[in-house]
Amino acid sequence: xxxxxxxxxxxxxxxxxxxxxxxxxxxxxxxxxxxxxxxxxxxxxxxxxxxxxxxxxxxxxxxxxxxxxxxxxxxxxxxxxxxxxxxxxxxxxxxxxxxxx
Amino acid sequence: xxxxxxxxxxxxxxxxxxxxxxxxxxxxxxxxxxxxxxxxxxxxxxxxxxxxxxxxxxxxxxxxxxxxxxxxxxxxxxxxxxxxxxxxxxxxxxxxxxxxxxxxxxxxxxxxxxxxxxxxxxxxxxxxxxxxxxxxxxxxxxxxxxxxxxxxxxxxxxxxxxxxxxxxxxxxxxxxxxxxxxxxxxxxxxxxxxxxxxxxxxxxxxxxxxxxxxxxxxxx
Numbered sequence: 597x598x599x600x601x602x603x604x605x606x607x608x609x610x611x612x613x614x615x616x617x618x619x620x621x622x623x624x625x626x627x628x629x630x631x632x633x634x635x636x637x638x639x640x641x642x643x644x645x646x647x648x649x650x651x652x653x654x655x656x657x658x659x660x661x662x663x664x665x666x667x668x669x670x671x672x673x674x675x676x677x678x679x680x681x682x683x684x685x686x687x688x689x690x691x692x693x694x695x696x697x
Numbered sequence: 698x699x700x701x702x703x704x705x706x707x708x709x710x711x712x713x714x715x716x717x718x719x720x721x722x723x724x725x726x727x728x729x730x731x732x733x734x735x736x737x738x739x740x741x742x743x744x745x746x747x748x749x750x751x752x753x754x755x756x757x758x759x760x761x762x763x764x765x766x767x768x769x770x771x772x773x774x775x776x777x778x779x780x781x782x783x784x785x786x787x788x789x790x791x792x793x794x795x796x797x798x799x800x801x802x803x804x805x806x807x808x809x810x811x812x813x814x815x816x817x818x819x820x821x822x823x824x825x826x827x828x829x830x831x832x833x834x835x836x837x838x839x840x841x842x843x844x845x846x847x848x849x850x851x852x853x854x855x856x857x858x859x860x861x862x863x864x865x866x867x868x869x870x871x872x873x874x875x876x877x878x879x880x881x882x883x884x885x886x887x888x889x890x891x892x893x894x895x896x897x898x899x900x901x902x903x904x905x906x907x908x909x910x911x912x913x914x915x916x917x
Contacts, residue, residue: 618782637909640886641909648872650863680719680722680868683698
């Protein structure tokens with residue numbers, strides 16, 4: 597089995613278990629405040645890391661290329677409250693245009 | 698059958714309509730971007746089983762960058778770790794047999810979780826199902842269209858679709874930056890990731906960046 601299929605199986609079963617655990621066990625009790633605070637910060641930390649890496653990441657190197665322009669365009673679209681689809685189109689169009697020039 | 702004060706499934710479906718159009722496009726870009734690395738079938742199966750956009754993008758981008766299987770899986774699972782407390786927060790609103798609670802929990806994603814909130818700490822289960830089914834269909838159909846469409850448009854980089862990854866992550870990040878501590882975690886996570894990118898294998902910097910959330914351990 598390829599890495600891609602292992603990823604599908606492992607991520608899929610882990611996600612199904614994670615999503616289902618709370619409602620299945622029906623504990624109904626809130627998390628201890630300290631754990632809740634830690635988990636609540638996971639999304640901003642990881643998503644910011646993904647923005648940084650997918651904008652500036654290369655093969656074991658940081659690179660500045662047309663992607664940065666596309667992401668800057670996306671940031672403007674987000675600031676203007678554009679829907680996600682428009683944000684993606686802006687990012688792709690700006691990047692493609694910069695590459696073509 | 699109707700729970701008191703509960704809105705209808707159709708209401709949930711209508712509420713999620715603007716999101717589902719975006720999610721269709723999001724799914725298409727996942728299909729386009731995942732196909733060169735994962736082949737034609739695996740991305741569709743992943744969308745049908747995992748149903749969590751950012752984690753799927755993370756796993757596909759790590760594999761695409763030559764990262765290890767472990768790094769891809771750990772990063773995706775860390776990204777989905779938020780669904781543990783989200784699941785707990787929805788649990789009191791989901792009644793019925795265990796399999797029904799478990800299945801409906803799979804339809805909880807950021808958008809359906811936010812849309813189903815009743816403002817009093819509870820969640821309308823019919824909104825979760827109505828909105829969730831529409832969003833799920835859009836996500837899987839979008840992925841399938843992206844996989845098929847990918848053949849026609851060729852190299853995603855030529856069309857600037859590689860910039861779609863950071864753009865979508867940015868769009869997903871913004872609603873998470875309301876609190877000042879979240880902004881600190883985001884800056885710290887990005888800094889850790891960038892610092893480790895030149896010296897660590899692909900995927901590891903993302904996993905290490907997750908440790909930034911430990912700043913939440915301190916009281917305030």
